[in-house]
Amino acid sequence: MEAAITQAKDLNPKHESLYREKGDAYLADVGPYLFQSNHFKEFKTFFTEEGWGNSWGVMLKTNEPFSTIHTHFRKFLLVKTEDGEELYFRFYDPRVLRIFLPTCDTAQLKEFFGPVQSFYCEDEDPAFVLVFELSKSSELQTQQIPSAAFIEGFLNQEEKEETKTATGRFFLDEEEVSSEKKNNENIFEKKPTEEKPVDKPNKSGGLFDMLFKK
Numbered sequence: 001m002e003a004a005i006t007q008a009k010d011l012n013p014k015h016e017s018l019y020r021e022k023g024d025a026y027l028a029d030v031g032p033y034l035f036q037s038n039h040f041k042e043f044k045t046f047f048t049e050e051g052w053g054n055s056w057g058v059m060l061k062t063n064e065p066f067s068t069i070h071t072h073f074r075k076f077l078l079v080k081t082e083d084g085e086e087l088y089f090r091f092y093d094p095r096v097l098r099i100f101l102p103t104c105d106t107a108q109l110k111e112f113f114g115p116v117q118s119f120y121c122e123d124e125d126p127a128f129v130l131v132f133e134l135s136k137s138s139e140l141q142t143q144q145i146p147s148a149a150f151i152e153g154f155l156n157q158e159e160k161e162e163t164k165t166a167t168g169r170f171f172l173d174e175e176e177v178s179s180e181k182k183n184n185e186n187i188f189e190k191k192p193t194e195e196k197p198v199d200k201p202n203k204s205g206g207l208f209d210m211l212f213k214k
Contacts, residue, residue: 004051004056005033009033011043015034017034018074034066037059038157041155052122055095057092057094058120060116061118061120069115069116072114097119098123098130102140109139118131118132119133127146128144130143131144
């Protein structure tokens with residue numbers, strides 16, 4: 001994965017780690033990145049040809065600036081259980097996102113979507129894409145479409161379009177999510193007890209409470 005993220009950053013200079021370290025690249029090397037994909041055709045080709053079907057990341061559509069999206073998703077990197085234990089939330093992994101979103105209530109969906117109009121991620125069968133959007137009443141709408149048509153449109157997206165498409169990986173960890181079961185073990189990871197000090201991201205409060213109720 002290190003080689004892949006290095007190549008991705010070389011192909012697309014518009015990127016930033018969701019972790020903000022001060023003189024320490026520990027989490028930057030393994031943590032999620034946000035990429036703005038407009039105007040970077042080679043990057044989009046690399047992502048779809050090499051990463052599709054390998055759970056490299058998810059795509060999203062938004063009209064908001066890159067900095068707004070970056071700030072928004074930093075809130076969800078760490079969550080707390082009722083016992084006060086901090087866990088990493090791997091929302092940027094398509095195997096996690098497609099499990100997590102259907103478990104959310106209306107308030108949680110509104111908080112997580114925030115400035116995002118749509119999320120796109122590979123289905124369990126990568127021949128299909130799952131499209132997640134919110135209705136006017138903030139209910140989750142899910143559509144399954146063929147990957148071939150979606151990828152063709154993504155690669156041929158007009159560069160003059162104002163709508164930004166951000167792509168992330170979210171090249172986070174080497175551990176695989178082994179199943180599609182809806183349980184916390186597949187969605188959250190324990191925070192290491194020993195790690196190098198970093199500038200910690202913001203924490204979300206009530207969004208994940210229901211996932212931790214016993």
